[in-house]
Amino acid sequence: MIEDQHEEKLNPSCREFQASLETYLEGEGGLPAHAGKCPACGALFADLALIRSAAETWPLESPAPRVWSNIRARLETEGFFREKEGFWKRWMAPFRLFPSAAPIGALVFLIVFAIFLLSPGDLYHQSKPGSAPALVATSVAPATLTVVEANLVRTVQEMEKSYKTREAYLDPAAKQTYARGLTSLDSSIRECLASLQAQPQNTLARRYLMQAYSEKADVLASALEYDGR
Amino acid sequence: MSAELSQSSGARKRSVMRGVGMFLLIPAGLLIAATPPQVEKNIETTATPRISISNLSGKVIVKGWDRSQVHVNYTSSSPQVTVDTEEFPPQGPVDKVHFTTYIIDHSTPGEAATVDYTLQIPAGSNLEIRNPQGLVQVESVQGDTSVESLGGNISVADAGGHLAVRSVGGNIEIIRPSGRVEAYSINGSLHFVDPATSRLHGTTTSGNIVYEGDFVPGGDYILSDYSGNMDIVCPPTASFELNAKTVRGKVNNTFPLVSRHSSAPPISSANSLFGTYSTGKATLELTSFSGTIHIRQK
Numbered sequence: 001m002i003e004d005q006h007e008e009k010l011n012p013s014c015r016e017f018q019a020s021l022e023t024y025l026e027g028e029g030g031l032p033a034h035a036g037k038c039p040a041c042g043a044l045f046a047d048l049a050l051i052r053s054a055a056e057t058w059p060l061e062s063p064a065p066r067v068w069s070n071i072r073a074r075l076e077t078e079g080f081f082r083e084k085e086g087f088w089k090r091w092m093a094p095f096r097l098f099p100s101a102a103p104i105g106a107l108v109f110l111i112v113f114a115i116f117l118l119s120p121g122d123l124y125h126q127s128k129p130g131s132a133p134a135l136v137a138t139s140v141a142p143a144t145l146t147v148v149e150a151n152l153v154r155t156v157q158e159m160e161k162s163y164k165t166r167e168a169y170l171d172p173a174a175k176q177t178y179a180r181g182l183t184s185l186d187s188s189i190r191e192c193l194a195s196l197q198a199q200p201q202n203t204l205a206r207r208y209l210m211q212a213y214s215e216k217a218d219v220l221a222s223a224l225e226y227d228g229r
Numbered sequence: 230m231s232a233e234l235s236q237s238s239g240a241r242k243r244s245v246m247r248g249v250g251m252f253l254l255i256p257a258g259l260l261i262a263a264t265p266p267q268v269e270k271n272i273e274t275t276a277t278p279r280i281s282i283s284n285l286s287g288k289v290i291v292k293g294w295d296r297s298q299v300h301v302n303y304t305s306s307s308p309q310v311t312v313d314t315e316e317f318p319p320q321g322p323v324d325k326v327h328f329t330t331y332i333i334d335h336s337t338p339g340e341a342a343t344v345d346y347t348l349q350i351p352a353g354s355n356l357e358i359r360n361p362q363g364l365v366q367v368e369s370v371q372g373d374t375s376v377e378s379l380g381g382n383i384s385v386a387d388a389g390g391h392l393a394v395r396s397v398g399g400n401i402e403i404i405r406p407s408g409r410v411e412a413y414s415i416n417g418s419l420h421f422v423d424p425a426t427s428r429l430h431g432t433t434t435s436g437n438i439v440y441e442g443d444f445v446p447g448g449d450y451i452l453s454d455y456s457g458n459m460d461i462v463c464p465p466t467a468s469f470e471l472n473a474k475t476v477r478g479k480v481n482n483t484f485p486l487v488s489r490h491s492s493a494p495p496i497s498s499a500n501s502l503f504g505t506y507s508t509g510k511a512t513l514e515l516t517s518f519s520g521t522i523h524i525r526q527k
Contacts, residue, residue, distance in 0.1 A: 173286075173362055177380040177398040181415040184435040188455050191518065195476055205476045208455065208518045215434065219397060219415060226379075228285050228332070228342070229359055 017041050025052055149210060156213050159220040166224060178223045185219065188212040266308060272299040272316060274323045277353040277372060283329045285310075286362040287343040293352035293369035299326055306343035309334040355390070373408075382417070400436065418457065427511075433457060437520075441527070443467050444511030451514045459515060459522045468507035473515040473522050475500040480515075482524040 017034045018041070024032060025048055035042045145153065167175060192209035195202055276297050282289055287306070303312050310332055317325040330344045343363070350356065355372035358365055361379035371389030378396040385392060386404040393411045394401050400417040403410060409428040412419050418436035421429065427448035431438055437457040443464055444450060450469075452459060463469075473480045478500055486504030515522050 174379055177416075181397045181434075184416055184455075188434055188518065191477075202476065204474055204516065205518070208476065211432075211453075212434070212455070215415060222379075222397065226361075229283050229330070229361055 014038060014041055018044075021045070021048065025049065149213075152210070152213055152217075156217050156220065159217060159224065163220050163223050170223065170226060171228070174223075174226055178219060178226075181219045182216065185212050185216040189216070267302070267304045268312065269302045270300075270314070272301070272314075272323055272326055273297065274299055274326065274351055274354075276351055277355065278323060278351060279325045279355045279357070280348075280350050281325075281327045281357040282346060282348075282360070283327070284344055284346065284358075284360040284363065285330045285332070285342045287330075287360070288345045288364045288366075289348075289358055289360045290346065290364075290366045291348045291350060291356060291358070291368070291370065293354065293371065294349045295352060296349075297322065297351050298349075299323075299351070300349040301328065302347045303328070304345045305330075307341045310342045310344060312344060352389075401431075419452075444469050444513065446510035448511045449514075450511060453516045454520050455518045456520055457517075458520045459517055461513070461515065461522070461524045462527050463524075464527050466507075468510040469513045470505045470509035470511070471502060471513050471515070471524065473502045473513075473524065475517045475520070475522060477519040478517045479521045480524075481521060483526055484524060 013034050017032060017038070020032070021044075024045065032045075035045045163178075167178075170178065189209060189212045192205050192212060195205040196209060199205065274297050278299070280299065282291075301314075305311060310330060313327075313329045313331060315325075315327040315329075316323040328346065330342070332342050350370065352369055352371045354370055356367065356370050356374045358367070358374075358376045360377075360381055363378075363381045365376050365378060365381060365383045367374055367376065367385045367388065369387045373390040373392075374385065374388050375393045376383050376385065376395070378399045380398040381396065382399045382401070383394050383396055384402040384404070385394060385406070388403070388406045388408060388410075390408040391411075392403065392406050392408055394403065395413045396417050397414070398416045399414065400420070401412045401414055402420045402422070403412060403424070404422040405425060406421075406429075407425040410421075410424065410426050410430065412421075412431045414433045414436055416435050417433060419431045419433050419438045421431065421438075421440045421442065423442040424440075425445065427445040429448070430451045431440075432453045434455040435457055436454065438452050438454050438459040440450070440452065440459075440461045440463075442462075444467055446468065452461075467484075471482070471484075471486060473482070480500060480502040482502055484506045486502070486506050488504060515524075
């Protein structure tokens with residue numbers, strides 16, 4: 001009540017005092033004389049000083065995870081950073097013509113695969129016999145692959161190594177789904193390699209082989225960034 | 230004396246009733262505590278908002294309606310699992326809504342982190358759903374729709390915009406789409422029913438593909454599987470140019486095809502078939518590695 005009345009008729013000394021309150025509360029300077037003379041300003045100063053000293057004794061609480069999640073989401077929407085996107089979305093990002101923060105590895109995959117699809121004939125002639133690394137089935141001799149294809153295969157193998165170290169931490173349902181998908185793709189790769197071994201000129205088998213590797217890269221990348229969603 | 234006896238008997242009855250009441254209250258309280266938290270809310274939106282749902286596990290059912298409003302109802306399996314709703318802009322009709330499922334206590338087992346969503350959204354919405362484990366059903370959304378799943382089945386009906394559906398292990402069913410369609414799965418099957426789209430691309434590795442319906446004149450239909458079978462069932466009035474290829478599979482066709490460029494018979498081998506049916510208005514490209522491709526009349 002006193003403060004309400006005081007607000008209505010602040011005199012210049014009160015205004016000056018209130019404008020400098022922050023400095024006084026930070027301990028820079030002693031108690032101003034005005035606080036002793038004006039009851040309302042004195043009460044205000046005393047209240048704020050009490051709150052300040054009490055706040056120093058309050059324990060530091062860690063906010064709940066959802067608070068951080070909200071802050072993160074808000075920062076993301078305001079463009080301070082980008083939240084990790086789903087794998088499919090990142091794959092599709094180049095098609096949306098927006099430069100995104102997609103990992104270079106994923107982009108390289110895309111480019112490599114696109115080059116392969118666009119000029120399979122030319123690339124085929126660049127093939128170096130024996131350059132393909134050992135693949136999923138050691139019992140099947142690897143078919144002759146182009147340099148580009150061999151690089152794709154190597155990268156998939158590296159991803160698979162990373163996946164093996166992470167696999168144990170996946171929840172059982174996700175692990176089972178990924179395992180089933182990878183088994184199907186490995187089986188496809190083995191069969192395609194066998195077909196290519198028998199018919200090196202079979203472009204459809206080659207297309208299926210590279211599609212299987214590309215899809216395997218998709219699945220592995222999805223598994224590597226899987227965090228429950 | 231008899232009054233005292235009657236009073237004493239009444240007191241005993243009341244005491245027994247209280248005891249029974251308490252006995253019933255305990256399980257009732259436990260039942261209430263065990264009832265999953267359910268939230269229902271309405272959000273006023275523009276006619277074409279962007280809506281995203283990022284779930285962990287559970288059902289997601291979305292239906293388009295003619296109101297500029299989102300009505301959401303979600304049920305969480307545990308108090309340790311919650312949903313954050315973010316709306317942009319904070320004032321006025323909302324243009325973006327994000328629903329995100331969070332685990333508050335990370336010691337909560339994965340199978341308990343289930344939230345079931347049911348939403349009605351403006352028909353013009355652009356929709357994005359990520360639901361790794363659990364069913365997704367979308368109906369009558371005319372904006373662009375993207376659905377990603379790891380192991381859950383996906384069903385989308387009457388989508389009007391660009392539809393991108395992907396799953397590692399789930400089956401995909403797409404009914405009466407009229408916008409561009411892209412559907413990919415590794416182990417799941419693809420089922421297309423009465424598509425009214427002129428651009429459709431479906432790929433699966435070990436699943437089957439079933440296409441039931443006609444083709445839009447000038448449309449491109451690309452379907453590919455690896456080891457699964459493919460079944461194309463279309464009406465006798467269909468008009469398409471067929472390019473069906475397999476590496477080790479078979480092609481079975483019941484349509485009388487002709488070569489496009491002459492009256493010569495269509496090019497055919499044990500595992501490939503090229504030819505035109507009727508005036509060849511749509512283009513049909515079908516490939517399989519080791520599955521059988523059936524093309525037959527409805």
